[in-house]
Amino acid sequence: AKEFECVITAAARESSSSYYEARIGCSPRAARYAHEHWSICFVAARACQCRRLSYSHQISTMTKNTSNPHENTSLLSGEKPAARSTIRLQSLLRGKCDHKRLLVPVLGCILIVATMYMLIRPYRRQAERQRVSAEAEAYLKPLVGIDESGRYGVTYPRNITEKDTFADLAKVMIPVWFEASLVALSTFNPTVQPADVHGARKCLLTTRDLLDVFSPVYTNSNRLWYRLRSQYKEGYELAGSFQDLHDGNVTYDEQLWHRRRQKLINWSVKFERYVRSRNFILYFLLHPSPDGCYDHKVSHLFWGTAGRHPPCGDDLARFSLQQLALVQLTNALHYLTIIMEYDDVLSREHQLQYHNFRKEIRSFIDEYNLFDFVLFPQLDPDAAAAIDILKYSRTLLGEMNDQWETFNLYREENKEEAARSKLADAIDKDWSNFKSWCESNDLAGAIETLADEL
Numbered sequence: 001a002k003e004f005e006c007v008i009t010a011a012a013r014e015s016s017s018s019y020y021e022a023r024i025g026c027s028p029r030a031a032r033y034a035h036e037h038w039s040i041c042f043v044a045a046r047a048c049q050c051r052r053l054s055y056s057h058q059i060s061t062m063t064k065n066t067s068n069p070h071e072n073t074s075l076l077s078g079e080k081p082a083a084r085s086t087i088r089l090q091s092l093l094r095g096k097c098d099h100k101r102l103l104v105p106v107l108g109c110i111l112i113v114a115t116m117y118m119l120i121r122p123y124r125r126q127a128e129r130q131r132v133s134a135e136a137e138a139y140l141k142p143l144v145g146i147d148e149s150g151r152y153g154v155t156y157p158r159n160i161t162e163k164d165t166f167a168d169l170a171k172v173m174i175p176v177w178f179e180a181s182l183v184a185l186s187t188f189n190p191t192v193q194p195a196d197v198h199g200a201r202k203c204l205l206t207t208r209d210l211l212d213v214f215s216p217v218y219t220n221s222n223r224l225w226y227r228l229r230s231q232y233k234e235g236y237e238l239a240g241s242f243q244d245l246h247d248g249n250v251t252y253d254e255q256l257w258h259r260r261r262q263k264l265i266n267w268s269v270k271f272e273r274y275v276r277s278r279n280f281i282l283y284f285l286l287h288p289s290p291d292g293c294y295d296h297k298v299s300h301l302f303w304g305t306a307g308r309h310p311p312c313g314d315d316l317a318r319f320s321l322q323q324l325a326l327v328q329l330t331n332a333l334h335y336l337t338i339i340m341e342y343d344d345v346l347s348r349e350h351q352l353q354y355h356n357f358r359k360e361i362r363s364f365i366d367e368y369n370l371f372d373f374v375l376f377p378q379l380d381p382d383a384a385a386a387i388d389i390l391k392y393s394r395t396l397l398g399e400m401n402d403q404w405e406t407f408n409l410y411r412e413e414n415k416e417e418a419a420r421s422k423l424a425d426a427i428d429k430d431w432s433n434f435k436s437w438c439e440s441n442d443l444a445g446a447i448e449t450l451a452d453e454l
Contacts, residue, residue, distance in 0.1 A: 129280035129283040129284075130279050130280055130283075132280075132282070132283045132286070133279055133280050133281065133282035133283045134279075136175060136282045136283070136286060137179060137282060139157075140157070140175055140176050140179040140282075141179055141183070143155045143156070143157065143176050143179070144176070144179055144180040144183050146183075146199065149199065150187075150196070150198060150199030150200075151199045151202065152180050152183070152184055152199055152200070152202070152203040152206075153180075154176045154177060154180050155176075156172055156173065156176060157172060157176065158172060160172060160317075160373075160374065162316075162318060162374075162377070163316075164316075164317045165290070165313060165314050165315060165316060165317060166214070166216070166217060166311050166312070166313055166314070166315050166316070166317050166320040167217045167288045167289065167290045167291075167292070167313030167314065168317065169214070169317040169321075169374075170210075170214035170217050170218075170285075170288045170313075171285075171286060171287075171288055173210055173214075173370070174207075174210050174211065174214060174285045175282055175285045175286050177203075177206055177207045177210055178207055178281070178282065178285055179282075180203050180206075180207070181203050181204055181207040181232070182272075182275065184199070184200035184203040184204065185200070185268050185271065185272060187199070187200035188200065188239070188264050188265055188267075188268035189265070190265065192242075192261065192264070192265075193246070194242050194243050194244075194245040194246035194247075194257075195243075195246045197239045197242060197243050197264070198243060200239065201236060201239035201240060201243060204232055204235050204236045204239065205236050205366075206366065206370070207232055208229060208232035208233060208236060209302075209363065209366055209367075210370075211225065211228065211229045211232065212229070212298070212299050212301070212302040212303070213302060213321075213324065213367070214288065215229075215294065215296045215298070215302070215303060215310070216292060216293055216294050216295070216296075216303060216310035216311055216312065216313070217288035217289050217290075217292045217294070217312075217313040218284070218285075218288055218289070218292070218294065219289060219292060219294055220294065220296060224278065224281070224284055225284075225296070226296070226298070227274075228281065229298065231270075231271050231274060234267055235264075235267050235268070235271060238260070238263050238264045238267050239264055241260050241263075241264075242260045242261055242263075242264050244402065244405045244406070244409075245257060245260065247402040247405075288313060289313050290313045290314060291312055291313045291314045292312065292313045293309075293310060293311070293312040293313070294310070295309070295310050300331070301328065301331075301359055301360060301363045302324065302327075302328075302363070303324070303327075311323065317374060318374050318375075318377075321367065321371050321374055321375055322375060322454045324367070325364055325367060325368075325375055325450075325454055326451060326454050328360050328363050328364045328367075329360075329364060329447050329450055329451045329454075330451070331356075331360045332357055332360035332361050332364070332447055333444060333447050333448070333451075335353060335354070335356050335357035335360060336357055336438075336443065336444055336447070337444075338353055339353050339354045339357055340435060340438065342354075342431070344427075344428055344431060345400075345404070345427065345431050346404075346407070346424055346427060346428070348408075351401075351404055351408075354397060354401075355397075355401060357397070358393075358394055358397040358398065358401065361390050361393060361394045362394055364390065364450075365387070365390060365391055365394060368387060375454070376453065376454075379453075380453070382449055382453075383449060383450055383453040385446075386446035386447070386449040386450050386453075387450065389441055389442075389443060389446040390443075390446060390447070390450070393434075393437075393438070393443055396430075396433075396434050396437065397434065399430070400427060400430040400431065400434065403423055403426055403427050403430070404427055406423060407420055407423040407424060407427060410423070
């Protein structure tokens, strides 16, 4: 029984065998056993303590089977050395068990607090983004206006300076045009007519172009930029398809008219629902990356040209926009060289090429209207004349393309043969006149003049 006490006491202390033998008074055999098997002994002792069985009761139970009555009497007689060792063992075991009992609830509390923090943090961030977006909407909406012709315009929140970076300019321009596009959605109602959508469609195009222009400073990690641009692209094309019924003087049945209008209205409802479900879009647009250089490679009209690296957010806005304008003028000159070889443009392949030229010119002119003083701080007379030539070329090709869309509609539906033949003759004549005008006004030279000016 005494050796049992020595083993358990030694296990609780976890000391060396020499300590057991010298300080506690264990026999060499008990000391070796305690040294070699202290972990097993300690588990047994802790189990006894946790079952609320007194250590003295364990000792007394074992002494009943011992053959040495003197040793039994010595253990149970209450002598001070034995009593001190028993009390010491009980206190050690009780302390270890108490620490174990306290550790579990403490760790549990820490885990609960950490879990709540991880759950609450995204909601707090979401609430902050929604608050900022709501305040920005209330501030920007009065800056949107519409004139008598139905064209949308904006007043920028602050003046743009030559020291503004590319990211600074994005923060000033995109949010207010995004708000203008939301106002323009009211045009696409159940009573809208093909002649009514021009101004709203132009507003959608401006917002989409700005998303493309400033795409390098907006990350697409959550695909918000890509989805937002895709929504504008779809709406612009559906509005254009509906507007073509007016611009091309098309003879159409009621089904076609209702079908195109319903598609446009459905898109408008879907887009409004998308904006409401992502009620932090304004926060996203108001916080471009100050040094981002993201390459989305979506539109060939902007930064999607092979071999071109987009600017970074901390680049100067003037330098970045001038680089983009050079890309567009270079592409336009390339398309012009191709289409000037065409004798006619009735085929879809030829139409795509001259339409690409027109879109490059349109994108450049739109940027000039938006960023004129940024692109050209001092525009000389030759450059101003060149811009007028580009604007007129866009108008000529736009009028011809309206006729081509009507011609193609009749061709696909195989009807209105007489009108289709008449349209084909008109398109051929317009194309011949356009080529003659290009040569007499040196359209290619005008493009080169602007490129040199940039």
